Amino acid sequence: MNATQTLPDVRGKLTPDAPLAPLVWFKSGGAADWLFEPKDAEDLADFLRDLDPSVPVMALGLGSNLIVRDGGFPGVVVRLGKAFAKVEALDATTLRCGGGASGILVSSTARDAGIAGVEFLRSIPGTVGGFVRMNGGAYGGEVKDILVEADVILRSGERRTLTLADLGYTYRHSELPDGAVVVAATFRGRRGEPAAIQAEMDRISASREASQPLRSKTGGSTFKNPDGHKAWQLVDEAGCRGFTVGGAQVSEKHTNFLINTGTATSADIETLGEEVRRRVKAKSGIELQWEIQRVGVAK
Numbered sequence: 001m002n003a004t005q006t007l008p009d010v011r012g013k014l015t016p017d018a019p020l021a022p023l024v025w026f027k028s029g030g031a032a033d034w035l036f037e038p039k040d041a042e043d044l045a046d047f048l049r050d051l052d053p054s055v056p057v058m059a060l061g062l063g064s065n066l067i068v069r070d071g072g073f074p075g076v077v078v079r080l081g082k083a084f085a086k087v088e089a090l091d092a093t094t095l096r097c098g099g100g101a102s103g104i105l106v107s108s109t110a111r112d113a114g115i116a117g118v119e120f121l122r123s124i125p126g127t128v129g130g131f132v133r134m135n136g137g138a139y140g141g142e143v144k145d146i147l148v149e150a151d152v153i154l155r156s157g158e159r160r161t162l163t164l165a166d167l168g169y170t171y172r173h174s175e176l177p178d179g180a181v182v183v184a185a186t187f188r189g190r191r192g193e194p195a196a197i198q199a200e201m202d203r204i205s206a207s208r209e210a211s212q213p214l215r216s217k218t219g220g221s222t223f224k225n226p227d228g229h230k231a232w233q234l235v236d237e238a239g240c241r242g243f244t245v246g247g248a249q250v251s252e253k254h255t256n257f258l259i260n261t262g263t264a265t266s267a268d269i270e271t272l273g274e275e276v277r278r279r280v281k282a283k284s285g286i287e288l289q290w291e292i293q294r295v296g297v298a299k
Helices: 041-050 103-112 119-123 128-134 194-211 231-237 266-284
Strands: 013-019 031-037 057-060 066-068 073-079 087-089 094-098 147-153 159-163 181-188 248-250 258-260 293-295
Touching: 041 147, 041 181, 057 128, 057 181, 066 266, 087 103, 094 103, 103 119, 103 128, 103 194, 119 194, 128 181, 231 266, 248 266, 258 266
Parallel strands: 031 073, 057 073, 066 293
Antiparallel strands: 013 031, 087 094, 094 181, 147 159, 147 181, 248 258
């Protein structure tokens, strides 16, 4: 596909040859053939229905858990804007959240409504769509604990509501079909006192600040924790703390984070990750699995 190809009419915004590096936390990688920012769910559904079925589609949230390869993404990247970022309390324990809403907005709205149990979302730098797709989790909570249902638009343009069971959650993984975009989700927590909820959010925030390289260009947790092990510990024991490839480095502060020191290509970052996996396997016999999504084509 290329940027001269005819695409369906939209009411939102379509940008050809759109650089993705500014939109992802690593600040590296190539461009998308097209970036689509739909006006609303109907605009997105119509577009996907009429788009050539052979064109790849990928949803992009805050780009925190993502390596976009240097050759870019050969297809359409969908980014949900303000129209998809609303959060409201439906009742005393239930929240309705747009797919583009941030974890901070969800947890803050929950606090104001006296809904506990979703504080952990405060610590995940992403949007509801990404949380639902990845079964996002941290600090003892994960999306499967709070999800009631998710509204998705399939690659075919069909709109569907998926239940918790439909999503087939495992650790940092769901059965959400390729090319599907999460446009909304319903989360259920429990009654709580706003002051106690805020205190828990503050505790999580302080803990994260102390242990993670938040001021760096990073992609969050790089590898999944293997059963019975902590990924960072395996990386550290394999002698990889501070290890570099080109402009990419294993964080000195938290060894399950890779950082772009300023000049890294996506190839540097991915090569570094693969070398860390190799060293961990050699040292411990354990094969680390990527948690960060890697998309697009190499240059």
